[in-house]
Amino acid sequence: MSDQIFVGRQPILDRQRSTFGYELLYRGGPNGGHSFDDPDDATQSVIQRALLDWGMERLIGDRFGFINASPRLVESGIYRALPPEGIIFELREDEPLTDSTVEALFNAKREGYHFAIDNLNPHAELETSSLLPLASVVKVEVSDELDALPAIVENVREINAGILIVAEKVETMNQYAAALDAGFDLFEGFYFARPELLSRGARPLSSISSLSLLAEMQRQDIEIDKVEELVGTDPSLAYRLLGVVNSSAFGLDRRVESLRHAIVLLGVAQVRRLATVLALSAAGDVSEELIVLGATRARLAGELAPRSDLAGPAFTVGLLSVTDSIYQTPMLELLEELPVSDTIQDALLGGDSELGQILTIVKACESADVEALAHLAPGQLADLSSAYANAVEWADGLRQQMTMRKSSLTLAGSSTLSAAMSNV
Missing domain, CATH: 1.10.3210.10 (Hypothetical protein af1432)
Structure with a gap:
C-alpha cells in the first residue's frame, strides 16, 4: 500500500444536536499530530486533501465544512478552487486586516462564499470589527463566565442580525446548557466529540x-x-x-x-x-x-x-x-x-x-x-x-x-x- 495521509474532523452541532457541519483540521500523522511551521501550508494541505484525496462528499456529505484561512490566503484567491456551496472559511478576529483583505472578502461574499470569525473576543469593541458585518458565522469560546453569554449574543446580533453564533470549546454540561439558554445556534467541543482522525492511502502526483x-x-x-x-x-x-x-x-x-x-x-x-x-x-x-x-x-x-x-x-x-x-x-x-x-x-x-x-x-x-x-x-x-x-x-x-x-x-x-x- 502507498503512504497514508490524514485529516481531522470535529462535528459542529445545531440546537437539536444534529450535525450542522465539520471543522476540518490539519493532521500530520497517525498520532493526530497537528503542529506545523506555516498555518497557510496547513490550510493548503487541508484543501488539497478535502478536494483531491477524499472528495468533499466523503468528508462532509451534505453538511458544511469549516476550513481555517488567513487573510493572505483569502487575498490569493486559492479558496476559489473549492465551490462556494457547503464551505465556510474561518478567519481569526485578531488577524490584522488590510484594505485589500477587506476588499477580497467583499468580492468573495459577492461570489457566494461564506466566512466565519474564529475566536471572537467578546470584550472587544464589536462595532469596530471589519469582519463581523461580512461574516455568516461567528465562534465564541465558552469560558467560566457563563452569566455573560446572553449579553454576548445580544451584542453580536445588534451588528449582524442574521449571523449564526457558535459556542466553541464546550467541555461540560453546564457550559452547554448555559450556551443553549443564551441563544447560541451551534455548538462545538469535547463535550460532544473529540476530533476524529481519518486516514487513507495517498495518491501521489508528478x-x-x-x-x-x-x-x-x-x-x-x-x-x-x-x-x-x-x-x-x-x-x-x-x-x-x-x-x-x-x-x-x-x-x-x-x-x-x-x-x-x-x-x-x-x-x-x-x-x-x-x-x-x-x-x-x-x-x-x-x-x-x-x-x-x-x-x-x-x-x-x-x-x-x-x-x-x-x-x-x-x-x-x-x-x-x-x-x-x-x-x-x-x-x-x-x-x-x-x-x-x-x-x-x-x-x-x-x-x-x-x-x-x-x-x-x-x-x-x-x-x-x-x-x-x-x-x-x-x-x-x-x-x-x-x-x-x-x-x-x-x-x-x-x-x-x-x-x-x-x-x-x-x-x-x-x-x-x-x-x-x-x-x-
Missing part, C-alpha cells in the same frame, strides 16, 4: 506534470484541446482531475465518457484554479516509467479505436490502466473514486467489451505476444507493430520533454506558483 499544467494554465487564451493534451500525458494527473469531477461539491453528478468530457464539464476556469492546488499538493514524484507507459498505452489505444466516438474513451482507458501500479491499489478500489462510464470501468477491470478488447491488444503489443495478437487481430500484425512503434516514439518524445521541464521548472516552480496564486 510535480513536473502538475507544474507544467500550472504554467500553461496561466495563459488566458488556452483552449480545451491544449488542456486535454497536458492532462492526457500523465495518468496521475488524469486520475486526480477525474476524481474532482466525481466530487458532489461541484454538482457534476454524472458519468464521463472520456478525459475531454471531464475537462469540458469542469471548464477551463475551474481547471485553472485546480491547477494551483494540484501543484501545491505534488510533494513526491510518480515513476517516470509508469507515466511513459500510461502515455504509450493511451496513444496506442486511441489509434486502435475502430470509430471516432471510441477514440476518446479508448485513450482514457489506456491512460488509467497503469494507475493501480502508480498507487499500489487494486483497480476496483480506484474506480470507486472516479465517475467514469460503465464501459470504461469494464475495460479497466478486464472486461471483453470493445474497449476491453482494445486494452488487451495494447498489452499484447507491449509484451510482443505475437500468438495473442494473431488471435485477437488476425492479419493485422504489421499494422499493429507500426502503430505501437509510433506510440512508443510519441511517448519517448514526452520523456524528453519531461527531462527538459524538470530542469526548467525546478528553477521556475516557485515563481510560477506565486504568479498563479495572484491570478486565481
Whole structure:
C-alpha cells in the first residue's frame, strides 16, 4: 500500500444536536499530530486533501465544512478552487486586516462564499470589527463566565442580525446548557466529540506534470484541446482531475465518457484554479516509467479505436490502466473514486467489451505476444507493430520533454506558483 495521509474532523452541532457541519483540521500523522511551521501550508494541505484525496462528499456529505484561512490566503484567491456551496472559511478576529483583505472578502461574499470569525473576543469593541458585518458565522469560546453569554449574543446580533453564533470549546454540561439558554445556534467541543482522525492511502502526483499544467494554465487564451493534451500525458494527473469531477461539491453528478468530457464539464476556469492546488499538493514524484507507459498505452489505444466516438474513451482507458501500479491499489478500489462510464470501468477491470478488447491488444503489443495478437487481430500484425512503434516514439518524445521541464521548472516552480496564486 502507498503512504497514508490524514485529516481531522470535529462535528459542529445545531440546537437539536444534529450535525450542522465539520471543522476540518490539519493532521500530520497517525498520532493526530497537528503542529506545523506555516498555518497557510496547513490550510493548503487541508484543501488539497478535502478536494483531491477524499472528495468533499466523503468528508462532509451534505453538511458544511469549516476550513481555517488567513487573510493572505483569502487575498490569493486559492479558496476559489473549492465551490462556494457547503464551505465556510474561518478567519481569526485578531488577524490584522488590510484594505485589500477587506476588499477580497467583499468580492468573495459577492461570489457566494461564506466566512466565519474564529475566536471572537467578546470584550472587544464589536462595532469596530471589519469582519463581523461580512461574516455568516461567528465562534465564541465558552469560558467560566457563563452569566455573560446572553449579553454576548445580544451584542453580536445588534451588528449582524442574521449571523449564526457558535459556542466553541464546550467541555461540560453546564457550559452547554448555559450556551443553549443564551441563544447560541451551534455548538462545538469535547463535550460532544473529540476530533476524529481519518486516514487513507495517498495518491501521489508528478510535480513536473502538475507544474507544467500550472504554467500553461496561466495563459488566458488556452483552449480545451491544449488542456486535454497536458492532462492526457500523465495518468496521475488524469486520475486526480477525474476524481474532482466525481466530487458532489461541484454538482457534476454524472458519468464521463472520456478525459475531454471531464475537462469540458469542469471548464477551463475551474481547471485553472485546480491547477494551483494540484501543484501545491505534488510533494513526491510518480515513476517516470509508469507515466511513459500510461502515455504509450493511451496513444496506442486511441489509434486502435475502430470509430471516432471510441477514440476518446479508448485513450482514457489506456491512460488509467497503469494507475493501480502508480498507487499500489487494486483497480476496483480506484474506480470507486472516479465517475467514469460503465464501459470504461469494464475495460479497466478486464472486461471483453470493445474497449476491453482494445486494452488487451495494447498489452499484447507491449509484451510482443505475437500468438495473442494473431488471435485477437488476425492479419493485422504489421499494422499493429507500426502503430505501437509510433506510440512508443510519441511517448519517448514526452520523456524528453519531461527531462527538459524538470530542469526548467525546478528553477521556475516557485515563481510560477506565486504568479498563479495572484491570478486565481
